[in-house]
Amino acid sequence: MNITVTINGQKRTLEIEYGDMLTEVLRKAGYVEVKKGCDTGNCGVCTVLLDGTPIPSCSFLALRADGREITTIRGVEKEAAQFADFLTAEGADQCGFCSPGFAITVLAMKRELGNPDEATMKHYLAGNLCRCSGYEGQLRAVKKYLEVSHGESI
Amino acid sequence: MANQFSEVTKSRPKIDGKGLVTGRPAYTDDLAPPDALVVRILRSPHAHAKILSIDPSEALKLPGVECVLTYQDVERIPYTRAGQGNPEPSPHDKFILDRYVRYVGDEVAVVAAVDEETARQALALVKVEYQVLPAVLDFETAADNPTVIHPEPEIHDMFPIGFEPKRNIAAAYDMEIGNVEGVLQECDFVVEETYYTQAQAHVALEPHTAFTYLDLQGRLNVVTSTQNPFHTRRLMGLALHLPLKNIRVQKPRIGGGFGGKQVVHVEPYAALVTLKTGKPAKVVMTRKEVFESTFTRHQMRLTVRIGARRDGKIRAIDMQVLSNTGAYGEHALTVFMVGGSKTLPLYNKIEAAKFGGKIVYTNKIPAGAFRGYGAIQGNFALESAIDELAHKMGMDPVELRTINMIKEGETSEVFKIMGEGGEGVEMIVESCKLDYCVRRGAELLGYNPRRLAYEVAPGIVRAQGMAIAMQGSGIPLIDMGSANLELQDDGFFKLHIGATDLGTGSDTILAQIAAEELGVGLEDMVVYASDTDHTPYDVGAYASSTTYVSGNAVLKAAQEMKKALRHAVADKYGLDPERVVFKDREFLTDEGKKLVSLRDFSYDTLYHNGAKMKTIATSGSYSGEKSPPPYLAAFVEIDVDTETGKIDVRNYVAVVDCGTPINTNLAKIQVEGGLLQGIGMALYEDVRYSENGHMLTNSLMSYTIPSREDVGKLTVEFAESYEPSGPFGAKSVGEIGIDTPLAAIANALYNATGARVRELPLTPPRVLDAIRRVKDR
Numbered sequence: 001m002n003i004t005v006t007i008n009g010q011k012r013t014l015e016i017e018y019g020d021m022l023t024e025v026l027r028k029a030g031y032v033e034v035k036k037g038c039d040t041g042n043c044g045v046c047t048v049l050l051d052g053t054p055i056p057s058c059s060f061l062a063l064r065a066d067g068r069e070i071t072t073i074r075g076v077e078k079e080a081a082q083f084a085d086f087l088t089a090e091g092a093d094q095c096g097f098c099s100p101g102f103a104i105t106v107l108a109m110k111r112e113l114g115n116p117d118e119a120t121m122k123h124y125l126a127g128n129l130c131r132c133s134g135y136e137g138q139l140r141a142v143k144k145y146l147e148v149s150h151g152e153s154i
Numbered sequence: 155m156a157n158q159f160s161e162v163t164k165s166r167p168k169i170d171g172k173g174l175v176t177g178r179p180a181y182t183d184d185l186a187p188p189d190a191l192v193v194r195i196l197r198s199p200h201a202h203a204k205i206l207s208i209d210p211s212e213a214l215k216l217p218g219v220e221c222v223l224t225y226q227d228v229e230r231i232p233y234t235r236a237g238q239g240n241p242e243p244s245p246h247d248k249f250i251l252d253r254y255v256r257y258v259g260d261e262v263a264v265v266a267a268v269d270e271e272t273a274r275q276a277l278a279l280v281k282v283e284y285q286v287l288p289a290v291l292d293f294e295t296a297a298d299n300p301t302v303i304h305p306e307p308e309i310h311d312m313f314p315i316g317f318e319p320k321r322n323i324a325a326a327y328d329m330e331i332g333n334v335e336g337v338l339q340e341c342d343f344v345v346e347e348t349y350y351t352q353a354q355a356h357v358a359l360e361p362h363t364a365f366t367y368l369d370l371q372g373r374l375n376v377v378t379s380t381q382n383p384f385h386t387r388r389l390m391g392l393a394l395h396l397p398l399k400n401i402r403v404q405k406p407r408i409g410g411g412f413g414g415k416q417v418v419h420v421e422p423y424a425a426l427v428t429l430k431t432g433k434p435a436k437v438v439m440t441r442k443e444v445f446e447s448t449f450t451r452h453q454m455r456l457t458v459r460i461g462a463r464r465d466g467k468i469r470a471i472d473m474q475v476l477s478n479t480g481a482y483g484e485h486a487l488t489v490f491m492v493g494g495s496k497t498l499p500l501y502n503k504i505e506a507a508k509f510g511g512k513i514v515y516t517n518k519i520p521a522g523a524f525r526g527y528g529a530i531q532g533n534f535a536l537e538s539a540i541d542e543l544a545h546k547m548g549m550d551p552v553e554l555r556t557i558n559m560i561k562e563g564e565t566s567e568v569f570k571i572m573g574e575g576g577e578g579v580e581m582i583v584e585s586c587k588l589d590y591c592v593r594r595g596a597e598l599l600g601y602n603p604r605r606l607a608y609e610v611a612p613g614i615v616r617a618q619g620m621a622i623a624m625q626g627s628g629i630p631l632i633d634m635g636s637a638n639l640e641l642q643d644d645g646f647f648k649l650h651i652g653a654t655d656l657g658t659g660s661d662t663i664l665a666q667i668a669a670e671e672l673g674v675g676l677e678d679m680v681v682y683a684s685d686t687d688h689t690p691y692d693v694g695a696y697a698s699s700t701t702y703v704s705g706n707a708v709l710k711a712a713q714e715m716k717k718a719l720r721h722a723v724a725d726k727y728g729l730d731p732e733r734v735v736f737k738d739r740e741f742l743t744d745e746g747k748k749l750v751s752l753r754d755f756s757y758d759t760l761y762h763n764g765a766k767m768k769t770i771a772t773s774g775s776y777s778g779e780k781s782p783p784p785y786l787a788a789f790v791e792i793d794v795d796t797e798t799g800k801i802d803v804r805n806y807v808a809v810v811d812c813g814t815p816i817n818t819n820l821a822k823i824q825v826e827g828g829l830l831q832g833i834g835m836a837l838y839e840d841v842r843y844s845e846n847g848h849m850l851t852n853s854l855m856s857y858t859i860p861s862r863e864d865v866g867k868l869t870v871e872f873a874e875s876y877e878p879s880g881p882f883g884a885k886s887v888g889e890i891g892i893d894t895p896l897a898a899i900a901n902a903l904y905n906a907t908g909a910r911v912r913e914l915p916l917t918p919p920r921v922l923d924a925i926r927r928v929k930d931r
Contacts, residue, residue: 017271024270032184033177035409037359038441042854045359073177080176088171091819094827095657096174097360097409103175126863129854131357131410132657134826135862136870137819 003066007031008075014062022048022057022065026072033073033100037129044128047101048072054108056127073100079107086145092137094130102128106142115146161670162882165819168659169681170407180407182363182379183438190365190434191220193427194273196263196280197447198255201289201517201847202303205253205282208263213279218272220433222280223264223426225251232309233393236484236522237382237416237694239632241312243575245324245483247304250393250422255284256303256481257517258848259447266427266435289517291847293453293478296322296514303481303515315487315575322515324483327491331567332506334459337470341461345543348457349535350913351896353450353478353841354834355851356524357859360409361444364420365436366428374401374425379408381416381654382694387686389418394425405684411656412831413523416696417484419448445852449522450841452489452513453478456535460543468501468543468558473535475511480520486513487575489521492528492626495578496783497536499566500624501558507568517847523696525831526892529625534914537621537897542910550603551901552596555622562586574629574697581630581780585885587873588622591787591809595620598869599789599807606905613797616804619902620789623893626781627877627886628699633777635704636690637711639668640771641719643760645739645753646678649711652692653704654684658888659820660700664708666816667881671712674739674752690773698784698886701816703776705881710774718770722759723749725766782877784812784885786825788894794906799922801903803833804866810890811873814883818872821887825870828891834860835892836899838915 004013007026016025023046026034034057037045041059048057049071073080083103087093102125109116109124116124121142130138174180210222228251236244251261263280267273288301304319311317316326338344364378374396380386383403391398408415420437427435439448459472475493479486494509526533544551560566562583570580595601599618607617638650649668655661665679672678683689692704716736723741724731727749735742739752750758759770787809793802806829815821838858842850851857870891876883896914904910909924 027183032179035181035359036183036361036438038854040441040853040855043359073175077176081172084172084175085167087175088167089165089819091165091168091659091817091823093168093171093175094659094823095358095360095410096171096407097181097358097657099175100177122862126861129359129859129861131359131412131831131859132827133823134828134830134868135860135865136826136868137823139862 003062005065006069008072016062018063020062022060022062025062026057031072035097035101044105045098045101047105047128049104049108054105073104076104076107082149083107083145086141087138090137090141092133092141094132098128098130102130110146159670159882161666161676162816163814163818166662166666166676166817168662169665170661174407181360181409182365182377182406185377185406186365186436187367187434190436191266191268191427191431192270192273193264193266193424193435193437194277195261195423196265196277198258198260198262200255200284200286201258201291202287203255203284204287205255205262206285207283209281212281213265213276216272216276216279218268219276220266220431221427223430225253228426229395230308231393231395233389234484235389235418237385237696239693240388243315243488244485245309245311245315245317247309248482250426257519259519260481264423264426266431289847290322291517291843293476293514293516294455296516297512303517323512324479324515325487325490325513327487328510329571330508331571334470334472334506334508337506338459338461341469342464343543343547344459344461345539345546346459347539347542347912348455349538351454351531351534352914353453353521354524354839355445355450355841355857356412356414358410358412358414361439361441362415362420362448363438364424365434366424367434368428368432374428376401376403376421376425377406378403378421379415380405381411381656381696383654383684383686384652384691385694386418386421390421390425393422402687405654408656411695412525413527413696414448416523416694417449441854442852445857446519446849449484449520451524452521452531454531456531458535458539460539462543462547466547466549466554466557468504470504470506471498471501472508473532477513478516478518478521479513480516480518482520483515484520484522489528491572491575493532495568495572496529496625497532498568500560500622502560502564502566503558518843519849525828525889527889530832530893530896533621533623533893534896538900538912541901541904552592552601552603552620556589556592559588559622560586561589574632579630579780584879585782585811585813585875585877586785587811587875588785588787590873591785591811592622594871595787595789595807595809598871599791599805601789610793613795615794615796615906616791617794617902617906618789618791619898619905621894621897621901623786623890624783625698625886625890625893626783627702628778628781629697630778630781633693633697633699633703634775635692635707636773636775637708638690638771638773639711639715640769641756643756645756646680649679649681650689651683651704651708652689653700654695656695658824659817660695663701663816663820664704667705667708668712670882671709672715673737698889701884702880702886703778705816705884706776707774709881710776711772714772714774718772722770723755726758726763780879782879782885784810784887784890786810786890786894788898790898790902792899792902792906794903796907796925799918799925801837801899801916801921803899805869806833806865806895807869808891809871809873810887811875812887812890813875813877813880813885815872815887816882816884821872822870824887825891826868828889829868829895830860830865832892832895833865836895836914836916838917840915
């Protein structure tokens with residue numbers, strides 16, 4: 001069967017199987033920036049925006065994306081590059097495998113909450129796991145990024 | 155110290171960072187050819203069984219199925235999957251496919267199909283008949299159990315490691331310095347306790363992945379998420395019976411390793427399919443497979459005896475250890491030995507020491523390398539016991555450590571006696587700021603020995619605890635790294651290294667080392683790494699070796715490059731090379747007269763110098779004669795809920811002596827990441843099984859790793875320290891961070907409640923139970 005989705009502003013018709021999860025469908029279609037980590041919606045490396053809201057795409061039926069808008073990190077390349085400067089300045093990118101999913105969640109948080117306090121920030125981002133960094137460097141990066149870029153929107 | 159460098163110590167962003175964060179294709183699966191056959195592995199549902207028959211006929215009928223391979227299709231060659239030096243200190247006790255399966259998750263058959271869905275369906279159609287055998291699941295009854303896990307005659311060790319498979323013993327070791335029993339008898343205080351550490355899962359977020367293809371010359375190309383491309387090539391050559399020249403292994407970016415990818419887990423299975431079909435093939439593990447069928451940390455039981463004089467002098471330490479290596483013996487002996495070799499030297503003034511025990515097979519997931527590599531288990535036991543001794547003696551645990559711990563300029567007999575599966579090397583500790591680390595850590599947390607615990611709310615007790623640790627910097631005289639440098643037109647340098655960046659930033663810091671020595675910038679270096687065809691040999695990323703071992707190799711190559719450049723310029727201008735100075739990308743005479751810029755000379759040597767034209771290239775290799783330990787002092791503040799047993803880590807302070815941090819931010823993140831993995835192991839990470847050996851914790855729903863909400867604060871600082879044998883004074887920093895949380899948190903829990911928990915993790919039920927037992931006393 002086919003679904004029609006808008007991915008990073010481009011309308012695409014994709015052939016899927018009924019039970020396919022969105023991560024696999026996106027990766028097969030060439031969006032390899034969407035990583036596959038845990039298969040159970042826990043780690044967040046597969047995060048994409050669905051109509052602007054971050055979701056773990058590994059636990060989302062591709063079928064349900066029909067007619068909707070998907071944004072991967074490549075769809076917000078300019079903002080991602082800005083945030084990347086802050087993340088890499090702290091050395092908190094590390095292996096980078098969680099970074100695209102983490103970065104897009106940070107961008108969504110910024111749009112939704114502006115520059116929230118630390119507890120809110122940690123809570124919003126809690127679904128994006130990182131096994132390398134211990135999170136402290138990520139937190140330093142997000143704080144600095146939001147202080148500098150607060151007010152601009154994605 | 156920091157001011158003397160232009161590149162080193164600077165927090166340069168990782169050279170690959172921006173590309174990774176913005177989602178460029180980078181990891182093995184991102185790069186796999188779209189037409190690669192999808193390889194899935196049928197795995198054992200039994201902890202121990204003999205395969206009576208395998209019938210692939212139904213699977214082969216499914217359209218799109220390319221092949222089904224079983225043990226009948228594979229040459230029976232025992233090998234080890236452990237990425238280690240040659241000969242490996244691990245027994246050769248594994249077959250790519252075998253007639254016996256020895257744990258739930260062991261490989262049974264390999265299915266290749268045109269896509270994921272077909273491969274998955276085909277797996278279910280392979281009919282296997284098993285004869286289920288009794289399983290050994292309790293490691294304390296594994297030795298001399300009537301059920302023998304490895305009765306097969308072909309398996310062997312590479313040199314004596316105490317290998318006795320008929321007794322379910324993968325390796326054994328014993329050493330003694332002095333007379334422990336005699337000294338303990340004379341001690342005023344003796345503590346004897348037994349501690350248990352659990353299996354921990356690595357949970358690198360990128361699952362193990364490999365793809366293979368044949369190149370134009372028919373050579374097997376392997377692209378894989380490995381920590382050690384050269385070991386992988388050697389082990390695959392052995393297992394697949396291929397000459398090494400017919401194999402190329404490449405590591406692209408990899409999504410974390412922590413020791414979990416210091417091994418050959420997926421590569422042979424993709425290779426089997428490519429060799430059979432001639433087609434590209436890939437294996438991407440599911441998360442369930444990563445949990446059930448890779449490695450964990452070795453579960454251990456450690457019995458410690460420590461004796462001290464009334465004045466606080468520790469006189470003898472004995473550690474007797476039982477380690478569970480699971481179904482196969484990868485890293486069995488070496489992890490075990492590190493439990494002593496990287497803990498005992500902390501207290502180097504003892505008169506007698508003993509360390510020994512066995513590493514046993516069980517029908518559980520094999521254990522392997524995992525950051526900390528035995529030191530973390532040993533540290534929990536020793537650093538808990540030291541606190542127990544201090545309390546018994548009525549001493550401040552910090553004071554007891556300060557009196558006894560190792561200091562700069564000292565040595566330990568253990569360095570010489572215990573090495574990587576054999577003897578070690580003698581070593582004077584030339585850099586050790588442990589005394590500073592302890593003082594500064596205490597200051598940062600506000601450590602107060604007279605007020606180690608107090609109630610902050612009804613039932614909530616706030617408490618402090620501490621521990622110290624050491625690690626190593628590579629394996630001396632065994633680990634070797636190399637680097638090639640080459641001047642390019644336009645005046646930049648190619649740096650080719652065998653070293654393997656797992657995401658730690660080693661490509662970046664190695665380039666910083668080269669740039670520092672050459673007096674150029676990081677931006678003048680182009681780095682290519684981890685490709686057995688195109689980069690020089692390196693053992694790979696493990697044993698805290700890259701900064702020190704590979705870093706020294708890069709430093710040597712850069713020193714040689716400086717020399718080669720001076721000679722080439724001298725030749726061009728008819729000068730004595732001693733009279734040529736290379737500074738700030740320019741060549742001058744020793745009198746300060748400008749000769750030529752590096753950029754112009756780079757064109758000259760490749761385009762303009764006629765018969766004198768040449769490529770200016772140098773190499774450096776390094777094998778350490780010592781393994782200078784980094785040190786760490788940790789102080790933690792926790793809140794214990796005495797009603798529920800829940801522990802909250804409020805602030806974890808670590809002050810680290812890693813010598814010169816080559817890249818201060820990247821070094822700091824290494825420590826912070828290590829601390830959190832250690833805190834996870836201390837509090838809840840635990841690989842658990844059902845009664846019949848099925849793993850219960852086979853997803854991130856049932857196996858929890860720390861999230862960003864789980865810890866209050868990590869505070870990391872570095873001591874000013876300079877290791878004379880390291881590149882620009884550097885030692886390692888990759889593992890040391892993980893070692894202390896187990897003991898430091900358990901010590902804080904004792905200070906909070908009087909409950910000494912000697913079994914990990916410190917889950918609320920276990921803590922609550924211990925608190926209740928204290929109250930009942």
